[in-house]
Amino acid sequence: MPPSAAPALDKQSLCLDILVSGHVQAYVDFFYLTHRPDIDHEDEPEEPEPADDQVGIPSNMLPHVKTQLEEAEVARRRGDTQAVFASYRQLADFFTGLEDQRTAIYFWEKCLEITQLTSDVDGEKQATRSLGMAHEASKDMTAAIKQYETLLDLATGTSDVAGTQQASEHLVVAYEASAVSADSAGDSRGALECREKCLDAARASGDPAKESKAQYDLGQAHEKLGELEHLKRAVMHYEQHLSLAEKAAPPDVDAQGAASYALAQVYQRMQHGEASLRYLQKFLSLAQSSCSVKAQAEACCSLGVLYNTQADYSSAVQYLERFFELARQTGDRALVDKARTYLGIARGNSVLPAYTKVVTNDLEGLLRWKNRRTPFTDQLVT
Numbered sequence: 001m002p003p004s005a006a007p008a009l010d011k012q013s014l015c016l017d018i019l020v021s022g023h024v025q026a027y028v029d030f031f032y033l034t035h036r037p038d039i040d041h042e043d044e045p046e047e048p049e050p051a052d053d054q055v056g057i058p059s060n061m062l063p064h065v066k067t068q069l070e071e072a073e074v075a076r077r078r079g080d081t082q083a084v085f086a087s088y089r090q091l092a093d094f095f096t097g098l099e100d101q102r103t104a105i106y107f108w109e110k111c112l113e114i115t116q117l118t119s120d121v122d123g124e125k126q127a128t129r130s131l132g133m134a135h136e137a138s139k140d141m142t143a144a145i146k147q148y149e150t151l152l153d154l155a156t157g158t159s160d161v162a163g164t165q166q167a168s169e170h171l172v173v174a175y176e177a178s179a180v181s182a183d184s185a186g187d188s189r190g191a192l193e194c195r196e197k198c199l200d201a202a203r204a205s206g207d208p209a210k211e212s213k214a215q216y217d218l219g220q221a222h223e224k225l226g227e228l229e230h231l232k233r234a235v236m237h238y239e240q241h242l243s244l245a246e247k248a249a250p251p252d253v254d255a256q257g258a259a260s261y262a263l264a265q266v267y268q269r270m271q272h273g274e275a276s277l278r279y280l281q282k283f284l285s286l287a288q289s290s291c292s293v294k295a296q297a298e299a300c301c302s303l304g305v306l307y308n309t310q311a312d313y314s315s316a317v318q319y320l321e322r323f324f325e326l327a328r329q330t331g332d333r334a335l336v337d338k339a340r341t342y343l344g345i346a347r348g349n350s351v352l353p354a355y356t357k358v359v360t361n362d363l364e365g366l367l368r369w370k371n372r373r374t375p376f377t378d379q380l381v382t
Contacts, residue, residue, distance in 0.1 A: 011034050011062065014030065014062055014063070014066050015027060015030060015031055015034070017066070018030055018066060018069070018070065021070070023069070023070045023073045023074070024073075025069075025073050025076075026066070026069035026070045026072070026073045029069050030065065030066055030069055033057065033065065033103065034057065034062070056098060056100055057098070061094070064094070065091065065094070068087045068088075068090050068091050068094075069087070069091070071083065071087045072084050072087035072088055072091075075087065081114050081117070081118045081120075084114055085111055085114050085115065085120075085123060088107045088108075088110045088111045088114070089107075089111055091107045092104045092107035092108045092111060092130065092134075095107065096134065096137075099137075101134045101135075101137050101138035102138065104134045105131060105134045105135065105138070108127055108130050108131045108134055109131065111123070111126075111127040111130075112124065112127040112128060112131060115127055121154065121158055124154060125151060125154050125155065125160075125163060128147050128150050128151045128154065129147070129148075129151050129166070129167070129170070131147045132144045132145075132146075132147030132148045132151060132170060132174075133170075135147060136170075136173075136174060136177075141174055141177050141178045141181065142178075144170075144174050145171065145174045145175065145178065148167055148170040148171045148174055149171065151163070151166075151167040151170070152164060152167035152168065152171065152204075155167050164204060165204070165205050165206055168201045168202070168204035168205035168206075169201075169205045169207070169210070171197070171198075171201035172198055172201045172202050172205060172210055172214065175194045175195070175197045175198035175201060176194070176195075176198050176214075176217070178194045179191045179194035179195050179198060179217070179221070182194060188221070188224050188225055189225070191221055191224075192218075192221040192222065192225065195214070195217050195218040195221040196218060198214050198217065198218070199211070199214040199215065199218050201214075202214035208244055208247070208248065209248070209252075211244060212240075212241050212244035212245055212248070212252070212255060213241075215237045215238070215240040215241040215244065216237070216238065216241040216255075216258065216259065216262070218237045219233075219234040219235075219236075219237035219238040219241065219262060219266075220234070220262075222234040222237065223262075223265075223266055223269075226269075228270070231266055231269060231270050232270075234262075234266050235263065235266055235267070235270075238259050238262045238263045238266065239259075239263065241255065241258075241259045241262075242255075242256060242259035242260065242263070245259060253286055253289060253290045254290065256282075256286050257283055257286040257287055257290065257292075257295055260279045260280070260282040260283040260286060261279070261280070261283045261298070261299070261302070263275075263276075263279040264276045264277075264278075264279035264280040264283060264302065265302075267279065268306065273306065273309075273310060276306060277303070277306060280299060280302050280303050280306060281303070283295070283298075283299045283302075284296065284299035284300065284303065287299050293326055293329050293330055294330060296322075296326050297323055297326035297327050297330065297335065297339075300319045300320070300322040300323040300326060301319075301320070301323045301338075301339070301342065303315075303319040304316045304317075304318075304319035304320035304323055304342060304343075304346060305342065307319060308320075308345070308346050308349060311349075313346060313349045313350035314350060316346040316349070316350070317343070317346045317347055317350055320339065320342050320343040320346045321343060323339045323342065323343070324336070324339040324340060324343050326339075327339040
């Protein structure tokens, strides 16, 4: 091994080498990078560190970090901003590869600063996008959204169609993550706001599939609030979702089924029985065309329950019998038990008028039923 190879991998020797060569800023950055505390584990009990531990930077890569920092400083002194950007970008990419997003963000911010000072719009878009991705990777969605919104403004301002679509696609993901986070925290209105922004971004992305999903999710957010005005808005978004699913090439049968079922449920909450029944029948038809046993079972169950609430017990029994047979096909014991219970209730409701008549008006008929199980359903008053 050459004599110079050993000290080249030594942190202290590299620091001294940078300082002796007169690269003051490079020395400051290198010292910070190799001596900073590991904040991700600051609450854990301290353990002795190995002598060659470089706070996440592999020892054999320290010379590379040193070189890029020195080159950036030299390029800055001679006014070569492109070279400065290139060095800092290499460092940002390097730390991204190490999954050290905190340091990657530091160097992407340096890249962004350079592009803004030199009015390099293309470089600014590149740095802004990378910053947003680094913040997203570190789960800081607020910061990521800020960068992606800036990226969208930059792309729109330069009539960059591809850039506008790219920024919008990033925003769809970021807004959706923020909506999920708000939902988990119990902030339904905050989630609704994020879903509305997500829909706008999905439209701007030019991707009908993203728009369709955003319409459905926004419908769910409105429905969750439960007020009549929000239920009406949910219907509007579910109908848009259904329309987009029907126009897809090929048509998205699963999405159509989900939209039909959602519309049926929200119409039932609004006490619009006929509309609910219509969409449940559509849901069942779609489930049959897709050969989904589980979806068919869900449709038959919902139809049976709806007919039962409307006192159409004959239809209720018909659909709940189908639900029971489909549930048995799934092999899901819990679903079979549910189907058996629902079917028993519907059958009981179907004979209740005749039973009530016999109990109250026909003692002979009641005794015949009790002693010989003679059917009394033919005595039902029409």
